[in-house]
Amino acid sequence: MDKNFAFLIVTGAPDHTEFGIDLLAINITQEFRGVKFIPQGVHFVYASSKDQYGNPSVSRSGFIHYFKNGEILVKEWNRENEELQNRTKGDIEEEKKRIRENLKNLDRFLAIYDYENIGKWKNLTNTLTEEAIKRMSPEAGIIRNEVEFKSCPDKDRPRGNATTPIRNVKIRSVDDESMYLPNMEVISETQPKYSKLPERYNQFSSPSEKTFNNVDTINIIDKLFNEISTKSNLLEELQFSFIVYLCTLSIESLSHWRQIVSLLCNSEQAVEKYKPFYRHFVNIIRHQIPEIPIEFIEQSSTNTIYIDIKSLLRNLELNDCKDISESLQKHLDDTISWTFDDLLEEDPEDLPQIVEIDT
Template sequence: MDSFSFLIVTGTPDNTEFGIDFLAINITEQFRGVKFIPQGPHFVYSSSKDHFGNPSTSRSGFLHYYKGGEILVKEWNAKNEELQDRTRGDVELEKQRIKENIKDLDRFLAMYEFENIGKWKSLTSLITEDAVQRLSPPCKIIRNSVEFKSCTDENRPRGKPEAPIRNVRIRSTDDEAMYLPKMEVIAETQPQYSKLPERYNQFSSPAEKTFNNIDTVNLIDKLFTEITTPSNLLEELQFCFIVYLCCLSIDSLAHWRQILSLLCNSEQAVEKYRTFYLQFINVIKHQLPEIPIEFIEQNSTNTIYLDIKNLLRNLIINGITEPSELLQKHLDDTISWTFEDLLEEDPEDLPQIVDLSS
């Protein structure tokens, strides 16, 4: 019993969608929480439904690192329609009373789903309690999209004052920006992800732009100097992928995609950070079979497939052949991706010969 944890929830309306990891249920008035939660990180989410059983709010939740024998208490916030920390009464005293009377609550608690525990542990193997604290939003509630502050009158778009509205023509993105509100993210609602370096900006030289498009090693070096350790980036890679899976967060999926692209497209970084890349391979091995179905198709427009192909090529060039072959086999078995002629140059990358005589 001491190796498992309990989640107690109060005040949740009937027919609310409730989930923990891969388990999703519509709760009834007798529902009081979940029992026998294994130690480690687990994502809890909820979503209100209308009278017809359709979601009326987007998912929101939290990632919590459960310790053995822990009792976590949450209550329903009717205004925001989401679970939040317990605010009523003496929480520690309440936990003690729950612990003493846990057998009486047993029939009101859903059993944690152990059928997919192996998959869940593979997807969260590097997420520590520190990582949960470091990457979660300051408000501790993770929503499927970041929130923005209301636009003040000062920031409302007005365009060029001298131009009559009926004669306005948007000729460039600069002109377009004048007619859009200046939106500001509410920082407390945003996961604390690393700021990833851009491949180039307005101050980049032509040589830097060209090199960064060919090999991202300089960007990876820059990122590794800004985070505590490279392993923190792998924790973040798992964290944002889990937030996407459980909370359907497009923002977190986009962040995962950016990290993947950065790490896959550097031959020099594979040589320089060999141990890191062996860990990286093991992380994405479990993630790729879980990506959205629209990214599964193997073709020349699937950028995830192309990035993985570049990664496999960079691994082979640097002599990391066996892990590359194992990853190829795993992806063939799980999502039917195959990779041929990895060391051949892509025709689009070959120099073009232009005949100037005609």
């Protein structure tokens, strides 16, 4: 056994199951027993079953694990939930010992780790440590791409207010729609442990606070940094949420990643105040953005990701970080053909409007 790598042993997975580790997904056969020569570090293992006609399930689940050199990790297929889980029967340590002694016989049943994309994967996970993985992974250890909710008893369902006139209900703002939705509770054991991001404003915010927070998010960023243990935690969360989305197609994780990116991109004052942090932030997103699906990377005024990155570049240049800005622009131009012209010119929509009044 080569002690410079780790090994993943999988038992009971059905024929044609989609199996993935990091950036490579394959359809396995009945002879598949796992993966060999896994390099030390953070890796995402995931799977998705297929129906009798060979169509992939919309449900995809997996786990993130920090593999160590010489480690043997054993997982089994749960037929009821159609996902990989920890071994439930027998003495796991004794089983690992037998596997280690018989690795040569298992060799032809083990797929070789995909080294073609190892550099790209390391760039997407270079802030993640074993401790960070443990901190953000769900309590159950399994990450699913669909949010699971606890059932809502009828007595807890929201009721309409009979004293509220119908005409008044109709003109409520979109912000109030949540009051009519069921008070569903997420099953926390199955969801990543992300930080709760501060809102830009609430019902008690003054008009001036709302306006300022929409123009520059420094107040929200300051509040967030005061609530989390360290700023590096947010960078770890940025990478964790992105690879969860990339590997499981979780809309919730994509949304969380988008909120963090939007928050950090739209503050000129934060770039000035936290320059070292922003250097790390830019280095992370430069590798993430080219991995976003093609439908999200169109260069247009309606693409919110493109708009946020343009705002970030402008804020960098206004704070003597032109070298970072130019490096990011070149990378995005080379990888996804994004270009950014007239960064320091005011957006016409932000300029004061002159209104002529006839007297």
